[in-house]
Amino acid sequence: MDTNTQKALESLRRRKVNASIAIAADLANDNLNSICRLALAWISDGNVHGISYFIKPREGPVQAHNLTEDMLADSKPFDVVWDEDIAFLLKDAVLSAYRSERLFPAIKASYEASGRELPLKDVYIRDLKFLASTYMPNLANDSLSSILHRMKIPVDMDNALSRAMACICGLSWLENLYPISSYGIPLSAILAGALQGQPEEVVETREEREAREQKEAKYAKLTYYTKMLFLPFVIFCLFITIYYVHRYGEAAQSNVNFSRYSTSGVPELSDSEKEAQQEKTRLPSSSGRYLMMRGTYVIPDETTIPTFLKASHDRDMETIRSLVRSDKILVFAKPTRIQITGDKDKNGFVPIQILEGDYADRTGFAPDDMISK
Structure with a gap:
């Protein structure tokens, strides 16, 4: 274990009680059981920390971004990495993810490709997409890039560790504004399909994402000065505030206490x-x-x-x-x-x-x- 990894794991032990650990994964191919990289991220001592693991998939070619078969040749299978390096880190933890209904079935399938049952049970999940769609009105869509853009959190969508760290920052952003610290959906409910009824994510290509961000940056200053110069903007803000209070009251009912x-x-x-x-x-x-x-x-x-x-x-x-x-x-x-x-x-x-x-x-x-x- 190198020095940086050891420091990261030490910071994990110092995180706050009931603080989340975010998980993200990359699939090697279209098979659900082909996780080839798993990343964890958390906040401790006021900083974001993360760690990722290369995993050798049990079947299919390696077609993930920025990963090759040579890079994974000496890696361990998913179940071995989970048992030896990950399971003890997640003991008594609240987990978080973006689109849990996709991630955790992949984790379950990748582990059980070994012929053994996934030992992860009785945990609660905080889902960033579910929370953002509940507490953030007027999102253009609930894709991860759109949610993080609203929060002004940078992310590399092709890197699992970057997505995990951005996810934990997004949850921290929500926790500072809304009462979500007691939120959690049982893993068993997620695996049973409790979140599958939500709208499908709008998937953007890298080119579309860059074009959209350039366009938004181009008009950012113009929008700012327009809002400052016109009195109707003040009236508009008043109506938005009333609407926000109404939505906040409705959203508060979504916490199961x-x-x-x-x-x-x-x-x-x-x-x-x-x-x-x-x-x-x-x-x-x-x-x-x-x-x-x-x-x-x-x-x-x-x-x-x-x-x-x-x-x-x-x-x-x-x-x-x-x-x-x-x-x-x-x-x-x-x-x-x-x-x-x-x-x-x-x-x-x-x-x-x-x-x-x-x-x-x-x-x-x-x-x-x-x-x-």
Whole structure:
């Protein structure tokens, strides 16, 4: 291990609690199991650090940018690199990536080409594309280059390490403006296709990207002075601010915070106060269609509610993860319309029927404060 690699790994141990580690990969060819380079990046001591590994694919030619078969000839297979160099770095980590629904199936396929099952389980993923599309209004598109251009973060799209470092910088940019530190999608949900319903990425060639960036730079100064000279711009900013506050309120609903149902430290209400509170917050049964935002959830079986409430009260995230993996808690990946079918029960859950999406026609119980009235 060289000195630079050793310093990078030492900085990894000093990163903040709950801080992400970003992952990016290059495929050697069109085969999903042909990862030939894997990169990790993180922020520690106020700086961005990263490390990458060459990997010898088990099948197919090497057609990746800036990589040749000679460069990978002495490299180890993916499963060996993962077991010896990567697995211990990711212990108890929150992982992040751009387009997790593509990256992690490739990681799973590349590892399991060895005939063994991928040992990466029970981890949560922060997806840069998902977060950017949720918290950044008016994106031209949600390609990685467009997201990073809005954030003014440079990136070499042909280099996995550069993409991983840009991804972790992008997440840090979002964390400084929005409440995303508790965000995470279970890896099992991603592998099951929870994010596959999102729009396809608009892919730009290098020439198209350079032409677009030159055009934007050409008009940057003109746009700046135009905004400064005209009063309508001030009025426009006022409307944008109102719109931003509205979008921020909607986006805040996309964070799944199971801990809100923990009753520790909450003073006991009297019977009259409970009744008044119930009447104030009661939703009418069968009263029309309502909306549940991304990140909200439904419990299909009423008998699961006490188990869920106890796990939330005890901060038992292992039990909650198990409920999500076994579909005893359904997490919405996009805004979904529902029908209320009955009155709220004493635990704060409302019986509903899902009207669209992957869970259409299923019934269950939703927290009343997650339903957009």
